[in-house]
Every structure is written in structure tokens, then in C-alpha cells.
Amino acid sequence: MRVLGVDPGLTRCGVGVVEGVAGRPLTMLGVGVVRTPADAELGHRLVAIEQGIEQWLDEHRPEYVAVERVFSQHNVRTVMGTAQASAVAMLCAARRGIPVALHTPSEVKAAVTGSGRADKAQVGAMVTRLLRLSAPPKPADAADALALAICHIWRAPAQNRLQQAVALHTAKAPKGRTA
Template sequence: MASRSLRVLGIDPGLTRCGVGIVDVAADRSAVLVHVGVIRTAPDAPVEERLAGVARGIRALLDVHEPQVVAVERVFAQQNRHTVMGTAQASGVALLLAAERGLPAALHTPTEVKAAITGYGSADKRQVQTMVARILRLDAPPTPADAADALALALCHAWRGRAPVAGAIGAPTPAQRAWLEAERLARR
């Protein structure tokens, strides 16, 4: 890792496909791809086995790549309660593993990520994939979308996050400030 860069592990949580992406981002906002992939689990396996599989995959990335911070997509309510439960469970595993390693972790909404990467909070998946490829100087957009989303999360965090580590770039966005205030009030 280059000096004065921030290594971020982005995680797009899911039980069937958990997107993971690691980038090194310099103070000038230039970024280099370190790793991208998807942790897969069998949809018909018991949930505890699927969560263990996600945990194994994330642990391996933490061991090999030693990120300084973990950025996870904030879970939002969706129409399908089953999907949101699996996503929330995988997100919890990622946050737990970061805490066990003493790594700061941050949550970013899909809208924040899209706005950071494309300049438009309602961008579609293809637009995000295309911009991630341009930013990281890749020959083709990363696939599947879960992997591209994980890279976008990592880039968003490095550019706009409130990473409490040396080399963090940017200040919290208005949406992040609103979430922080809501979380502060909820703790009362």
C-alpha cells in the first residue's frame, strides 16, 4: 500500500451474494483496485451455515489485505422481508468482524454511494458499474453488480466518509450527518 493512502474494504451485504471490494485511495482521490469479488453461499443451506460462509470470506480478506476501515451498505427496508433480513444479518456479520479487529466501520446508504460515484443519487446499477470502471481504470465494469457496488462503497467512504483513521478524505455528507444525529437521539 502506498504511503498516505487509505485501504478500504467495501461490503455489499447479502446471504447468497456478498459483494466485496478493496481499494487504496490516495489523498488526491486517485484509487487503485486491490481486490474485488463475491462471497457466495448456497441458497438452500441453513442460515447459520450461510452466515458462517460470509464470515469466512470476510475474515480471509481481512487477513490477506489488512484494510484500515470497513464500509458497509446501510440496510434499508425493502418490499421483500426475507431479503432484508438476510442482508441485515450479513451486514451484522461484517460489522462484528470489523469490531473484532479493532477496525472502524461505517455505513453508507445506496443513495450516498450513487451520488459520490456518479454525481446522481438515483443512478442505476449500470451507471455505477461504468463509473467504478473509469475511476479504477479498469478495462471493463466489474461484475456482478454486487462486486461493483462493494467497490463503489469503498470509494464513497474514502472520498466522503468520516473514517477515523489517517488519510481519510472528506467530511460527512448531509445524509451521513442526518443519520449520525438520528443514531445519537436513538441512544437517549
């Protein structure tokens, strides 16, 4: 399973590609940051993010894209930009028919560190260890993107089982007639 993780942001959009399956050592295929100038017009920044994400999709052909789920209770000034950058990442993936998964920051932290309240340093340290890197990826947005991809690989089996169970239950439930 090859996953592109995206930590959305207008100024720095973290991107990281991880390959592997749950229960086996994981491999990092690439990590980086798509940057846009803070003084550029918003429309132009979104176009630059689109071009950056498209390059990562072209180069790595991920089977899944995992994007951080944005909450509006965060910093009011930055949350709108984060939501807009995440929309561009989801749009790029969905346009290619690549499934998009959203994971909350605490799901990601819990997946890689065991605690939903871990700090940036802890996440960086675990990403470094799990991907057998020589140093934590910088900036933190890049490490967070890798953590998102790892989280998706590890959570996917459970999510799939859950979806299958729901589908089975829905199919069995006597919910009106079917042709």
C-alpha cells in the same frame, strides 16, 4: 487509506478493496464475491460469510470497512438476510478494531455518479472509469462493493471535519462541570 467495501447479502456478498485519498487517482486492490448456497441452513451460511470476510481482512488488512446501510423498506423477503449478512461483516471488522462506516445506497450512488438515483449500469461504468479497469466488475454486487469503498474514501474527509466540529462544540458547551 485502504478500505474494504462490503455489499452485504446471503447469496452474494460483494467485497472490494480500494486504496487512495480524496482528490487522487484510486487503486483497486481486489474485488470478489462471497457466496453461500441458498439451500444451506441460515446458521451455516452466516458462518461461511464470516470465513469469507475474515479471508479478505487477512489478505488486505484494510484500515476501514464500509458497509451498505440496510433499510427495511426494501424487498421484505431479502432484507432480513441482508441485515444478517451485514451484521457478520460489521462483527468481523469490529472484533479486529477496524472502524466500520455505513453508507446508504443513495450516498454511494451520489458519490460515484453524481446522482443518488443512478442505476446499476451507471454505477458499474463509473467504478470502471474511476479505478481504470478494462471492464465493469461482475456481478453487480462486486461493483457495488467497490463503489462503497470509493464513497468512503471520498466522504471520509468531510465526515472527519464534521466529527471534529461536533467534538469541539461539545467540549466548549457549558454542559455541567468537569473534573
